[in-house]
Amino acid sequence: MDSIHLSPRLKAVADFVPLNARLADIGSDHAYLPVNLLLNDKISHAIVGEVAKGPLDNAHHELKKRHLLAHADVRLANGLAAINETDNVDTVTIAGMGGILISNILNAGKKQEKTFKTLVLQPNTDEQIVRRWLAAQDYQIIAETIVQEESHFYEIIAAVVGEQQQQLSDLDLIFGPYLRVEKTATFVAKWQKESERITLIFNQLKAAGKSDTDAYRQWQLRYNQIQAAIS
Secondary structure, eight states: OOSSSOOHHHHHHHHTSOTTEEEEEETOTTTHHHHHHHHTTOEEEEEEEESSHHHHHHHHHHHHHTTOGGGEEEEEOSGGGGOOGGGOOOEEEEEEEOHHHHHHHHHHHHHTTOOOSEEEEEESSOHHHHHHHHHHTTEEEEEEEEEEETTEEEEEEEEEESOOSSOOOHHHHHHOTTHHHHOOHHHHHHHHHHHHHHHHHHHHHHHTTOTTSHHHHHHHHHHHHHHHHHO
16 A cells, blocks of 8 residues: 555545545555645645654654655644644545544644634544544444455445434444444444454353353344344
8 A cells, every 4th residue: 555556445545535625634654645646636735743853853754755844734733733723724634543542632722712614534543433523523324334455344425514403322332323224234244243353252152151241231232233233
């Protein structure tokens, strides 16, 4: 993967970025995503935010190599602190982090009164926490997709400012309001894999004589939800 040929995960994130956006990519690492979007004339300007100097240097090197330094700002900062009001950023991408960390970054930005029209988020874990945060902060989820890279599955969530048209159910939060309706082969494969993992947990709990416990019943509930979602 490089800035010319994005991975399926980053390509899916890129596809959700609005045309002519002023983008801030938080935790950009090599800046492959904003560089690709700039090279394809999809965004007008990019803010590249990194919390560590090593990844920041990688991003600067990639932008320089592609002759794009005039169209981007590379900043060492924690989360959304990389964005200034004068940047006029309307779209933020955060990809490749856990859902709890993404929510913490967004919460910290909210305390700084930073709100952006569009968020494109790709949590590696705890997707339901991200969806819950969006709903609680009056963001409307407008699109979702799921991609597979080798044995890993990644969900990408696009949201805009505005109340959710319909309140998200617990199943929406877990499986995604769009993903569980579209029910693609990749979606089914992800949750079949999780079902297999839970089956192993069942066997371990039974072997330990713990089949009549709250833990077992919680896993049973989760298993039943998955079966309903993929059936």
